[in-house]
Amino acid sequence: MLDAIIVGYGLAGFHYAWQMKQHQKKFLVIADPLVGASRKAAGICNPTVLKRYTMAWEGKMFLDFALKHYTTIEAELDNPFFHSLPIHRYFFNGIEQNEWLVASQRSGLSSFLNPEIEKTTDKTLKDKAGYGIVEHLGKLDIKSMLNCFKEKEEAKSFWEEVFDYEALKIHEYGVIYKGIKAKSIVFCEGFGLKKNPWFDYLPLVGSKGEYLIIKAPELSRERIVKGAIFIAPIENDLFWIGASFSQKDKTDVPTDLGKDWLIQKLNSILNIPYEVINHEAAVRPTVSDRRPLLGVHPSYSNLYVFNGLGTRGVLMAPKLSQWLYEFVHQRKQFPNEVAIDRFESYFSSPKTKYV
Numbered sequence: 250m251l252d253a254i255i256v257g258y259g260l261a262g263f264h265y266a267w268q269m270k271q272h273q274k275k276f277l278v279i280a281d282p283l284v285g286a287s288r289k290a291a292g293i294c295n296p297t298v299l300k301r302y303t304m305a306w307e308g309k310m311f312l313d314f315a316l317k318h319y320t321t322i323e324a325e326l327d328n329p330f331f332h333s334l335p336i337h338r339y340f341f342n343g344i345e346q347n348e349w350l351v352a353s354q355r356s357g358l359s360s361f362l363n364p365e366i367e368k369t370t371d372k373t374l375k376d377k378a379g380y381g382i383v384e385h386l387g388k389l390d391i392k393s394m395l396n397c398f399k400e401k402e403e404a405k406s407f408w409e410e411v412f413d414y415e416a417l418k419i420h421e422y423g424v425i426y427k428g429i430k431a432k433s434i435v436f437c438e439g440f441g442l443k444k445n446p447w448f449d450y451l452p453l454v455g456s457k458g459e460y461l462i463i464k465a466p467e468l469s470r471e472r473i474v475k476g477a478i479f480i481a482p483i484e485n486d487l488f489w490i491g492a493s494f495s496q497k498d499k500t501d502v503p504t505d506l507g508k509d510w511l512i513q514k515l516n517s518i519l520n521i522p523y524e525v526i527n528h529e530a531a532v533r534p535t536v537s538d539r540r541p542l543l544g545v546h547p548s549y550s551n552l553y554v555f556n557g558l559g560t561r562g563v564l565m566a567p568k569l570s571q572w573l574y575e576f577v578h579q580r581k582q583f584p585n586e587v588a589i590d591r592f593e594s595y596f597s598s599p600k601t602k603y604v
């Protein structure tokens with residue numbers, strides 16, 4: 250019997266599988282390779298909220314844990330996935346400069362926001378009012394990390410298919426899926442959770458993000474630029490540009506409107522010619538109260554959920570995966586803020602019915 254079936258292989262599925270591997274537990278990952286947000290994300294690991302100049306919830310704690318965790322993963326998989334890079338926050342006027350100066354003195358933020366206002370010397374960017382530097386963070390190459398772990402694991406530990414919810418049989422001692430027995434099942438489906446008949450009561454809102462991939466050989470690869478949007482280096486001369494936010498359209502289909510918006514924002518800061526190589530979209534698994542979703546099903550003790558990573562999967566998934574692993578295997582409690590118990594009143598269903 251396996252220790253767990255993991256449904257989904259984005260950041261949540263990867264990190265939970267990693268926990269299982271570290272504890273010599275047997276697992277099977279089932280994931281539809283065609284959907285998901287993780288492979289489309291920029292991969293920025295940032296504990297600050299640069300729009301409102303606040304720290305993300307428990308940002309420092311999540312960051313400290315994530316940085317150590319990614320170092321371990323890099324060493325064990327023998328690949329550099331995490332790149333320390335500053336964010337250069339570009340200002341459009343003096344008001345933004347002042348906001349930066351005030352924010353850089355705030356407790357928490359002061360460890361990350363350098364108070365100096367830098368002058369733009371880089372001719373590839375339009376000079377408005379200089380920039381500030383956000384330090385001690387970086388960018389994860391999510392796609393490479395996911396692919397590398399999968400390649401190193403036995404092929405039989407990964408099934409590429411759409412999960413058939415009707416094929417799951419739930420018993421008191423575990424679950425059976427297409428003849429595979431496991432002690433538990435952990436759903437890490439991102440926005441796909443909406444189709445999950447056991448956890449669809451959870452208030453996953455979803456927020457669509459569109460982005461561009463551009464080719465711009467003259468642009469520096471030594472930083473992430475943040476103006477109205479992010480410009481983040483990927484491989485070769487390619488850069489990730491994004492992203493938009495929409496809570497109306499919940500599809501992963503890119504739109505002309507989204508593209509026009511991205512190009513307009515990009516042109517407000519970029520001073521060089523570029524070529525648009527790709528335009529894509531995905532839905533972020535955001536929750537009504539902006540906190541992750543972790544826990545066990547109210548009726549079935551073998552069904553778990555790991556979701557709600559929102560806009561900060563890179564930052565939060567390492568620690569959350571440890572919390573969930575320890576909860577499943579040692580019944581250790583994690584903070585109430587992330588527990589799905591907070592939405593128990595949303596759940597209405599007949600009493601537990603095992604097969």
Ligand SMILES: Cc1cc2nc3c(=O)[nH]c(=O)nc-3n(C[C@H](O)[C@H](O)[C@H](O)COP(=O)(O)OP(=O)(O)OC[C@H]3O[C@@H](n4cnc5c(N)ncnc54)[C@H](O)[C@@H]3O)c2cc1C
Nearest residue numbers: 257258259260261281286287292293412439441458562563
């Ligand atoms: C445009 C954009 C940019 C982003 N940039 C960043 C960033 O820079 N930094 C950051 O930290 N976060 C970023 N995010 C957010 C980040 O992508 C998410 O927090 C994170 O990827 C969520 O991971 P997840 O594993 O929960 O979900 P997903 O990555 O969506 O993975 C879900 C998995 O479940 C599988 N699945 C779902 N349903 C089924 C089913 N029925 N059967 C089989 N498989 C199923 C999917 O195939 C997929 O493998 C961004 C998101 C978007 C959209």
